[in-house]
Amino acid sequence: MEGKIETQTMDAMPEGKEGSSVKIKVLFFARARDLTGLSEMPMEVSSGSSAHDCLNDLVAKFPSLEEIRGCLVLALNEEYTTESAIVGDKDELAIIPPISGG
Amino acid sequence: MESNGRDAFRILHELDSLRAAKADIDSRISALEAELHHATLQNGVVPNGSSPVISTAIDSLLSDHHDHNLTPEMIHRYSRHLLLPSFGVQAQSNLLNSSVLVVGAGGLGSPALLYLAACGVGRLGIVDHDVVELNNMHRQIIHTEAFIGRPKVKSAAAACRSVNSTVQIVEHQEALRTSNALEIFSKYDVIVDATDNAPSRYMISDCCVVLGKPLVSGAALGLEGQLTVYNYNGGPCYRCLFPTPPPTTACQRCADSGVLGVVPGIIGCLQALEAIKIASVVGEPLSGRMLLFDALAARIRIVKIRGRSSECEVCGEKSTFTQQQFREFDYEKFTQSPLSPSPLKLNLLQADSRISSKAYHDRVANGEAHVLVDVRPAHHFKIVSLPKSLNIPLPSLEARLPEISSALKEEEERKGAGSDLSAQLYVICRRGNDSQRAVQSLHKMGFTSARDIVGGLESWAQDVDPNFPTY
Numbered sequence: 001m002e003g004k005i006e007t008q009t010m011d012a013m014p015e016g017k018e019g020s021s022v023k024i025k026v027l028f029f030a031r032a033r034d035l036t037g038l039s040e041m042p043m044e045v046s047s048g049s050s051a052h053d054c055l056n057d058l059v060a061k062f063p064s065l066e067e068i069r070g071c072l073v074l075a076l077n078e079e080y081t082t083e084s085a086i087v088g089d090k091d092e093l094a095i096i097p098p099i100s101g102g
Numbered sequence: 103m104e105s106n107g108r109d110a111f112r113i114l115h116e117l118d119s120l121r122a123a124k125a126d127i128d129s130r131i132s133a134l135e136a137e138l139h140h141a142t143l144q145n146g147v148v149p150n151g152s153s154p155v156i157s158t159a160i161d162s163l164l165s166d167h168h169d170h171n172l173t174p175e176m177i178h179r180y181s182r183h184l185l186l187p188s189f190g191v192q193a194q195s196n197l198l199n200s201s202v203l204v205v206g207a208g209g210l211g212s213p214a215l216l217y218l219a220a221c222g223v224g225r226l227g228i229v230d231h232d233v234v235e236l237n238n239m240h241r242q243i244i245h246t247e248a249f250i251g252r253p254k255v256k257s258a259a260a261a262c263r264s265v266n267s268t269v270q271i272v273e274h275q276e277a278l279r280t281s282n283a284l285e286i287f288s289k290y291d292v293i294v295d296a297t298d299n300a301p302s303r304y305m306i307s308d309c310c311v312v313l314g315k316p317l318v319s320g321a322a323l324g325l326e327g328q329l330t331v332y333n334y335n336g337g338p339c340y341r342c343l344f345p346t347p348p349p350t351t352a353c354q355r356c357a358d359s360g361v362l363g364v365v366p367g368i369i370g371c372l373q374a375l376e377a378i379k380i381a382s383v384v385g386e387p388l389s390g391r392m393l394l395f396d397a398l399a400a401r402i403r404i405v406k407i408r409g410r411s412s413e414c415e416v417c418g419e420k421s422t423f424t425q426q427q428f429r430e431f432d433y434e435k436f437t438q439s440p441l442s443p444s445p446l447k448l449n450l451l452q453a454d455s456r457i458s459s460k461a462y463h464d465r466v467a468n469g470e471a472h473v474l475v476d477v478r479p480a481h482h483f484k485i486v487s488l489p490k491s492l493n494i495p496l497p498s499l500e501a502r503l504p505e506i507s508s509a510l511k512e513e514e515e516r517k518g519a520g521s522d523l524s525a526q527l528y529v530i531c532r533r534g535n536d537s538q539r540a541v542q543s544l545h546k547m548g549f550t551s552a553r554d555i556v557g558g559l560e561s562w563a564q565d566v567d568p569n570f571p572t573y
Contacts, residue, residue, distance in 0.1 A: 031352045071348040079406040098344050101323030101356045102210040102298040
């Protein structure tokens, strides 16, 4: 875990037309933070995108995230969510892999 | 100089034996105190809420004046709890009647155990099979230097008894396994998971489901911590949340990734708090919610997590997971990692691609032309390194091959001036795993004579230079 964790912008949908995209904030925890080097990141996806779509975009941008894809808790606006949930504008999507250290 | 060295050695030796003797005496004192406490309990002199044996005379005397069993000593000791309107006599009595098991007397278990002993849990169990080491001390605050090299259970039990001699401390000096977990857990009301590895976490959660015990689970690594209560009030178990174990690469250990000492301390304190709430039946336990602690950002988030999964293989509706299946379940195979994590020891290379630290030392002493590449991360290299080693962290090895080529050339020119002597290429890391991976890729990229130093810097410290720092 590095001391400096930066925030970065990512446009998953470069040709976003007015009203057809939503801007969300992705929060990374634990191993997800190590793998991306980020603690959070704004992200733009087309409206109607699911958490699953967001994860696909994230894995495309950070292929190493594939490692923990099968073992994480997703939370949308601090509440448990499944991958099928639709993300809305200004939503916060948290990616929480388990920590096992002690 | 020589005699100074001998003096220092003699003093160190004497200090060691005195410390060991002191630790022995401390532990005998605690054991005797506990024995005395039980003897007085049997006689009804100091009735303890956790004990059914209370002399009827004192019992009736107490019941004449109060509707609780707190002795004057208890009232005095726990007075600040009793003064809390939302805690009071009832919650303290519940606590005194309860039993809590803490699995792991490390970074999380240290503060958890101290608070649980201090607060007056009736019976407090400790499971651990490890010994106290110097590099534990920065976070495992229950242990003292006198106990280095001795079992953590003994050390933790002595500390707990010295804080509160009226609590019954039970020492389980053994590794938790499917063969003993059911028997140990069944003697306690609340289980606290203060372990440091994935297979133990699955095993502890499953055992709690099978026995219907609430589980206070904490974890910490680096600068982050996680806390939740499993298998309680309709909440999920560990498997509901994480049905698939994380890949071994994602399971980092404090011994590899580092941890800021106070971070597990904070999570361990919160584990004690949750265990106290459950045992004393007050407040709202952290069930169905997970607390995420971010030390760098000074932020605590509490996220609602899923409820019990009806599909869960262990606690779900269709689950048929029994005690028998628990006993037969292979948690190491399930998580692909060992229950007692020890450093990984890879063996990827042929013997002729490897060299012992001693043999390497001899070659250096003979003035052999060579380049030593250290493939550890840069922040490891800053801790300590061998003279004239070239730090190229493993992930950047391929990109920085030209540096190795020119270092070899330079060395050949320096040593051989015109002869056709070729410089040797050696690779080292902390323990001798990454160095093998590096040599494998170097072979593929044309450096066919590259060799790794078996056992890395740890073997250098062990076999060549005992004063070389280990971390």
